[in-house]
């Protein structure tokens with residue numbers, strides 16, 4: 001059986017640790033992309049239970065999923081389809097992140113009084129109003145607010161995490177945007193800039209609320225700090241039951257292209273997880289797998305549904321568990337180990353775990 005066990009108690013502890021690190025700022029836990037693969041609804045419930053003030057998602061479909069599940073905590077959604085139905089989301093109490101003037105006009109005209117959070121671009125060059133448009137953006141929002149069409153609840157931006165100087169420069173530009181909002185007559189209740197990295201390492205970026213994504217799941221956004229070093233516990237463990245075991249002769253080719261040939265007579269274990277499940281094919285011959293307390297490397301290529309592990313002369317049986325990653329404190333490989341084996345980041349490792357992998361929740 002393919003399974004991702006999600007430790008909700010670890011998520012709750014991580015949020016408590018991060019809330020302390022936010023130094024009084026309110027917290028928005030980011031549950032976009034199915035809570036980075038962990039399951040949006042169970043994660044949202046767990047974090048709201050331990051006092052997360054807000055939930056953040058990318059798009060309105062993700063916000064509706066939370067509301068459909070009966071979660072009534074404040075929610076912000078910020079990346080919208082050009083055809084997005086703002087009224088339907090506003091009627092369910094979803095705050096709308098607004099990034100440019102035409103979008104602001106659409107939200108103001110949607111027929112329901114939207115709570116909006118105005119995004120400004122202070123770097124990154126992605127979403128958010130460009131500096132040259134700040135004055136008009138804020139003045140237009142203020143006019144709509146005076147007319148009762150919207151409530152401007154927040155002003156916010158996002159850091160590039162390039163280096164300390166760049167992040168501080170963005171924080172300074174953000175302060176200028178706040179001044180421009182104030183000149184336009186806006187007095188937003190929420191002002192926010194920092195995601196996990198800014199929360200932990202850029203004090204000038206904390207403002208009144210911090211947006212916590214990867215750290216909620218117990219993973220570090222930094223190359224130079226582990227989960228444990230930040231006081232966090234990885235919440236996802238990915239494993240599968242070994243589907244078959246066979247003894248093969250020296251020189252046997254393993255998986256497509258025979259990139260691996262057994263150096264000696266050996267035992268091969270077949271693990272039913274492949275790139276369809278989010279295992280990066282790029283980790284072929286490199287990704288670590290722990291079986292009965294021993295960590296091996298994948299033998300040969302990752303296929304769509306399966307990988308093969310050469311366990312040598314170890315005793316391994318059908319039904320034994322193969323753990324790809326989890327909490328390294330438990331002696332298994334980490335999502336960071338997989339990120340390194342795949343030339344990517346831990347965010348991508350957990351987020352790509354596919355729908356065929358059952359999620360099992362530990363309370």
Ligand SMILES: *Cc1c(COP(=O)(O)O)cnc(C)c1O
Nearest residue numbers: 030158195196211212213214221
């Ligand atoms: C994804 C995202 C976050 C969370 O970032 P982490 O590095 O995972 O903490 C915060 N804010 C915005 C706008 C995001 O898109």
